[in-house]
Amino acid sequence: MTATSTGQTLITIDPDVPLVRITREFDAPPAKVFRAHTDPELVARWLGPRRHEMRIDHYDCHTGGSYRYIHASGGNEFAFHGSFHEVRPGELIVQTFTYDGMPDGVALEKVMFEALGGGRTRLTTTSLVDSFQDRDSFVASGMEEGVRESYERLDELLAG
Amino acid sequence: MRADPLSLVLSALADPTRRDMVARLAVADATVNELAEPYDVSVQAVSRHLKVLGDAGLVSRSRQAQHRPVHLEAEVFDLMTTWIERYRRQAEERYSRLDDLLESMPDDGGPAAPPTTRTPQPQPTGAQT
Numbered sequence: 155m156t157a158t159s160t161g162q163t164l165i166t167i168d169p170d171v172p173l174v175r176i177t178r179e180f181d182a183p184p185a186k187v188f189r190a191h192t193d194p195e196l197v198a199r200w201l202g203p204r205r206h207e208m209r210i211d212h213y214d215c216h217t218g219g220s221y222r223y224i225h226a227s228g229g230n231e232f233a234f235h236g237s238f239h240e241v242r243p244g245e246l247i248v249q250t251f252t253y254d255g256m257p258d259g260v261a262l263e264k265v266m267f268e269a270l271g272g273g274r275t276r277l278t279t280t281s282l283v284d285s286f287q288d289r290d291s292f293v294a295s296g297m298e299e300g301v302r303e304s305y306e307r308l309d310e311l312l313a314g
Numbered sequence: 315m316r317a318d319p320l321s322l323v324l325s326a327l328a329d330p331t332r333r334d335m336v337a338r339l340a341v342a343d344a345t346v347n348e349l350a351e352p353y354d355v356s357v358q359a360v361s362r363h364l365k366v367l368g369d370a371g372l373v374s375r376s377r378q379a380q381h382r383p384v385h386l387e388a389e390v391f392d393l394m395t396t397w398i399e400r401y402r403r404q405a406e407e408r409y410s411r412l413d414d415l416l417e418s419m420p421d422d423g424g425p426a427a428p429p430t431t432r433t434p435q436p437q438p439t440g441a442q443t
Contacts, residue, residue, distance in 0.1 A: 162409070163402055163405045163406040163409055164402075165401060165405065170328060176405050178409045180412065180413065181413070182419075186416055186421065196415060196419075199415050200408060200411040286321060286324055287325070289324075
C-alpha cells in the first residue's frame with residue numbers, strides 16, 4: 155500500500171500480508187554483496203544501527219547455521235538471534251530473526267541478490283511476521299527516539 | 315490491550331472495502347448511505363467498517379450536520395508516511411555504510427581493507443556522533 159522512493163532505498167509495506175520489503179541497488183556484483191552479508195567481520199561494519207556498538211556472538215552463515223549479535227548503546231544491550239534456513243552463495247539467504255527480549259516472536263527474512271549487469275546488484279529483503287501488529291511494531295522499532303514523539307502527536311490527533 | 319496507533323491504521327487499511335471507502339472519501343465527504351451504495355452490503359456493514367476506520371483515527375463524522383457526513387482525516391496519512399520515511403531512512407543509512415564497505419573490498423575475494431578501528435570495537439571513526 156505504501157512505498158516511498160525519495161532516496162535509493164525503497165520500502166514497501168504490504169496491506170494484505172504482514173510483510174515489509176526493502177529494495178536497494180548496489181554498485182558491486184552479487185558475489186561481493188553476498189560476502190558482506192556472510193563474513194561476520196564485514197557484517198559488523200554495516201548492519202548495526204548508527205551510534206550502537208555491534209558485537210557478534212557468533213555468525214555461521216550457511217544452511218543450518220545460526221547467529222547471535224548484540225547492539226549496545228548507552229549501557230543498554232539488545233540481542234538478536236536466528237537460524238540460517240537456506241544459504242545459496244551469491245543468490246539467496248533465508249533466515250529467522252528474533253529479538254531476545256521477545257523470544258516467542260519471530261520474523262522470516264529472505265534476502266535476494268539479483269545481478270543487474272554492469273557489475274551491479276539489486277538487493278531485496280523481505281521480512282514476514284505472524285501478525286500485522288508485530289509487523290507494525292517492527293517498523294516502528296526502527297524509529298528510535300522519533301517514534302515516541304510521533305505517537306504522542308498521533309495520540310493528540312486521535313483524542314481531538 | 316490497546317493496539318498501538320500505527321497498527322490500528324495499517325490494520326484498518328488491510329481490508330479492501332475499507333481502502334476503497336477511504337479512496338472515495340479522499341475525493342469528498344460522503345454520508346453512510348452514499349458510501350453503502352456501490353457495495354453489495356448493508357448500511358450496517360458499512361457502519362461497522364466506518365467504526366474501524368474511526369477507531370484508527372482515519373475518518374470522523376460531524377455531530378452537527380443532519381446527515382453526518384464522513385470526513386477523511388488526511389493528517390493521519392501524513393503521519394504514517396512520516397513513520398515509514400523514518401524507517402526507510404534508517405535502512406538507507408545502513409546500506410550507505412554497506413556501499414562504503416563494498417568499495418573497500420577487493421573483487422577477488424581477498425580480505426577487505428581494515429576498518430578504522432578493529433571489530434568488535436564501536437563503529438569506525440565518523441560513524442559515532
